[in-house]
Amino acid sequence: MSAESKKVLYGLYNDEEELKSAVKTARQGHLDIMDVYSPFPVHGLDPILGLSESRLHILGFVYGATGALFGFLFMSWALAKDWPILFGGKPYWPVPSFIPITFEMTVLFAAWGMTITFYTICGMWPGVKAKILDNRISDDKFCIAFDVTEAEQRSMSQLKDFFKKTGAAEVHEKTL
């Protein structure tokens, strides 16, 4: 994402089905969609838009495995190596009683790791100012946006035609 300002042409639709068919039309017409915004997750949109599946869950596994290893190895080191203590005649390395904490550490690491990753890759954090095209996008409008910073007059009219044809309720231009 560049820090320079962008000129954006966007159309607002009233229904998610209209949005989906519009996105389909845009993809067929090889129009380069900048982004699609909606007030709730629209199911079935991702394949039409050409978004690949999120890889967040793979990272979740990695974080969880890290947590499990860290928890288990730390407890083993602390109780069996660093300061061995005999608790009630049990072995110095009581593996079964490490299971609960190992599990908790797995969940803790996976959950925190994934959540922090999610906010980082989405560029979201307290104090980030959202680049909002229209206040109603979080209410009841579904939006398709095109980056028209370097667009010529001809392609602008092509995009406007597209919005008209696909039934956009409103079309606006905004500099982000």
Add this chain to the structure above:
Amino acid sequence: MSHPVAPVRHVLIEGNKSYHQISEDLSVPTERAPSREWILAFSVASAFTALYVFAVVWTIWKGIGEWGTNRTINWAWDITNFVWWIGIGHAGTLISAILLLFRQRWRTGVNRAAEAMTIFAVICAGQFPLIHMGRLWLAFFIFPFPNTRGPLWVNFNSPLLWDVFAISTYFSVSVLFWYTGLVPDLATVRDRAVGFRKKMYEIFSFGWTGSAKHWQRWESLSLILAGLSTPLVLSVHTIVSFDFATSVIPGWHTTIFPPYFVAGAIFSGFAMVQTLMVITRKVLKLEEYITINHIDSMNKVIVLTGTIVGVAYLTELFIAWYSGYIYEQFAFYNRVFGIYWWAYFGMMFCNVVSPQLFWSRRIRRSIWWTFFLSIVVNIGMWFERFVIIATTLARDYLPSSWSYYRPTWVEISIFTGTIGLFFFLFMIFTRLAPVVAIAEVKAILKVAGDQYIGPKARKEKQQQAEQVAEKQQEKL
């Protein structure tokens, strides 16, 4: 435009809502000035919170001797209240996580409030072990941190230490799950707000835009957090039950404890959700989002888990008899007919008998019955923990040290104070954030709204068809 749906599905959103109307209805409680009822209730909750603070300061200032616990009954109200609150918290995770995995759409009406309830209940629960430590300022000793005493590590074999890890993990993961779900709705509130409130919600909503990729990741994250929370919630109450089950006290040392505690936790948690929701939907006018169908579904969970708990009680008694072990037999005889017999029969009545009324559809769908029985169930579940803890300890190995326990005003104040604290936090929450998940309700509108399914939709369709037929007749 929407695909046809099976007629067996329940209507979950009433009142022919549009997307805009949903944002409007659900954001407004955070926008308008508090009602007189809210202020009154908040004052009462604040007063009890103040009582709580006073009683805790009193305990720490004077020492644990101010409580009714003694050498024989060294665990009583504190751990009873701890387990009770933790159990209440579990329904929130069950609704938000397990019902998400099972794709139960009715969760969307209640999940936000139930998750908030989880967090506040865990906050209340956490107070008790901390206060019972006596020297509260040394509470950090429970964590394994490098120290100058060796370093001397904590005992990783102890179920009490497992509890530390389980509860703190549970609390922090619940907060993450709840807040991540809340971010898009805070953005909705932000986009409606002006002035200082807008600034505030800009910070809280982390710069959410509603981009398709963000939604995709958000759904992926929610699903995996749900998948993690499901075994987590089971592990937490399993570990809480290990506090008792791994001991060698007759009456505690039983393998049935983990499943029985988990079922009891869900049971009491759903009862608390009902208590809260029945009030919340009325005060915030959310009857069209938290419908009778939601209440009905939750009552079904209550009757199921209540029956599981009942079976567990009877199994315990049977196994005690069948074991042929006189100490175990005495522990259970004492539990039923001993000095605390009233607590046992109170528990049996409230937890096993009373929820059976929910087999009746009329009672299940009655607001007043639901509210009344939800409170009865919570009293019963409190008795259950008290029965397990105090009765067992009161008659220990040596008859010479048998004792009786009565709470002092300090313990009663701390307990009623945490109830005040719970409502105090919940009422602040209803003022700051949407109590019903706006985005999730919008996402199910077309499969659960009454203009799309149910008798109203059918009637509308019929009317349309009749109009068309009439027009055709006129033409002829």
